[in-house]
Amino acid sequence: MIEVGEYVRTKNGIIDRIKTINRYGTVTKYDDKEDKISIAINYYINSGLEVNKDDIVKHSKNIIDLIELGDYVNGNEVLDKYLFNGEKPVLETTGDETNAKCVCEGDIRTILTKELYKANCYTVEGKEKC
Numbered sequence: 324m325i326e327v328g329e330y331v332r333t334k335n336g337i338i339d340r341i342k343t344i345n346r347y348g349t350v351t352k353y354d355d356k357e358d359k360i361s362i363a364i365n366y367y368i369n370s371g372l373e374v375n376k377d378d379i380v381k382h383s384k385n386i387i388d389l390i391e392l393g394d395y396v397n398g399n400e401v402l403d404k405y406l407f408n409g410e411k412p413v414l415e416t417t418g419d420e421t422n423a424k425c426v427c428e429g430d431i432r433t434i435l436t437k438e439l440y441k442a443n444c445y446t447v448e449g450k451e452k453c
Contacts, residue, residue: 325366325382331374332381332389336438339368341382387412387428393437396426 325331325341332338345365366374381389394401399416407413411427418424444453 325376325379329382329384330386330389331366331368331379332436333374333378334380334438335378336436336442337368337370337372337374338386338389338434338436339370339372341366342369343367385412385428386431386434387414390414390431390434391437395433395435395437395440397430397432
């Protein structure tokens with residue numbers, strides 16, 4: 324069950340935190356003899372968007388759990404994701420001398436998901452596509 328304060332990743336690559344959850348019930352008559360109550364749930368994230376449960380592909384209390392290979396963290400592409408000593412999640416990125424190649428959750432400053440990268444990528448004619 325998704326809770327307020329958890330991070331979510333949507334099908335279109337948005338990563339954000341759940342701000343509020345609105346649960347409301349509606350009575351639906353299936354026949355004259357019986358009333359059934361169905362519960363609808365709306366999730367609202369910090370950016371002010373409403374997110375449908377069907378659009379959420381992952382959720383976690385730890386943002387590092389939502390990062391996938393091919394995403395960009397702190398400006399570097401994520402090449403691998405593993406557990407250090409079997410317990411601490413670590414991302415291996417394309418980094419250079421100024422950026423660490425191994426990134427722990429506390430080191431994450433920015434995330435660009437591969438879905439948003441592809442959606443906003445412009446390919447110059449004659450060059451390799453995004």
